[in-house]
Amino acid sequence: MSDKLNLYQKLQEARCRLQSLSLSKSGKNQFAGYSYFELGDILPPINNINNELGLCTHVTFDKEFATLNIINVDDAKIITFTSPMADAKLKGAHDIQNLGATETYQRRYLYMSAYEIVEHDAVDSSKGKAPKVIVDTNLIPELIKEISEKTSIEELRKFWFDFDEKYLVNKRIKDAVEEKKKQLTIEEV
Numbered sequence: 072m073s074d075k076l077n078l079y080q081k082l083q084e085a086r087c088r089l090q091s092l093s094l095s096k097s098g099k100n101q102f103a104g105y106s107y108f109e110l111g112d113i114l115p116p117i118n119n120i121n122n123e124l125g126l127c128t129h130v131t132f133d134k135e136f137a138t139l140n141i142i143n144v145d146d147a148k149i150i151t152f153t154s155p156m157a158d159a160k161l162k163g164a165h166d167i168q169n170l171g172a173t174e175t176y177q178r179r180y181l182y183m184s185a186y187e188i189v190e191h192d193a194v195d196s197s198k199g200k201a202p203k204v205i206v207d208t209n210l211i212p213e214l215i216k217e218i219s220e221k222t223s224i225e226e227l228r229k230f231w232f233d234f235d236e237k238y239l240v241n242k243r244i245k246d247a248v249e250e251k252k253k254q255l256t257i258e259e260v
Contacts, residue, residue: 078143078150081124086187088120089113094188108190110179117186128185130178132156137177139185152185 076084094113096106121127121141129140139152159172183190 076124078126078141078146078148081126081143082141082150082185085117085120085124085126089116089186089188092116096190108179108183108188110175110182113179113182113186113188117182128182130181132174132177137174137181139178139181141185150185152181154181154184 094108094116096108097112098107098109099105100107117128125144127142127144129142131138131140133156135156136153137156141150141152142148154177156177157173159169159176161169161172164172182188
């Protein structure tokens with residue numbers, strides 16, 4: 072079947088086959104609380120499908136672009152996908168480690184684009200649950216000031232008392248919210 076398909080037909084067939092698989096996200100962002108696809112989740116099935124269809128992929132990097140070429144092994148025709156380069160800056164990492172992270176991210180995004188792998192935005196939606204709210208503790212005083220300037224004290228109380236702690240991501244934020252709740256309770260008296 073694959074020898075009668077042109078490059079675009081093969082790529083479309085590869086996309087459809089990949090979408091019919093139940094791919095699992097093994098990457099976990101513990102801070103933001105979501106999962107994502109790692110290269111190890113998507114490359115093995117892509118390579119198997121490409122092998123069956125007669126496709127080969129080749130990734131290259133230069134200072135401006137990361138490039139993924141998908142090559143039809145039957146006639147050497149190529150489809151090219153590019154992405155602007157951006158540096159990964161991992162805390163406490165050596166330059167070579169940052170380079171490796173940059174290349175890994177670029178490869179993942181190129182394959183996701185080429186094979187139309189759909190992934191939710193930073194927070195996966197789920198039925199019946201509100202998304203997590205990630206708040207920078209440095210913004211708490213600013214947030215309080217902004218809310219108190221724009222709303223009545225009753226609306227401000229309602230905001231803080233309805234601010235469900237399960238959506239907070241760390242103890243410092245929880246403590247700041249609890250402190251504000253105490254202040255609002257004292258003001259009521």
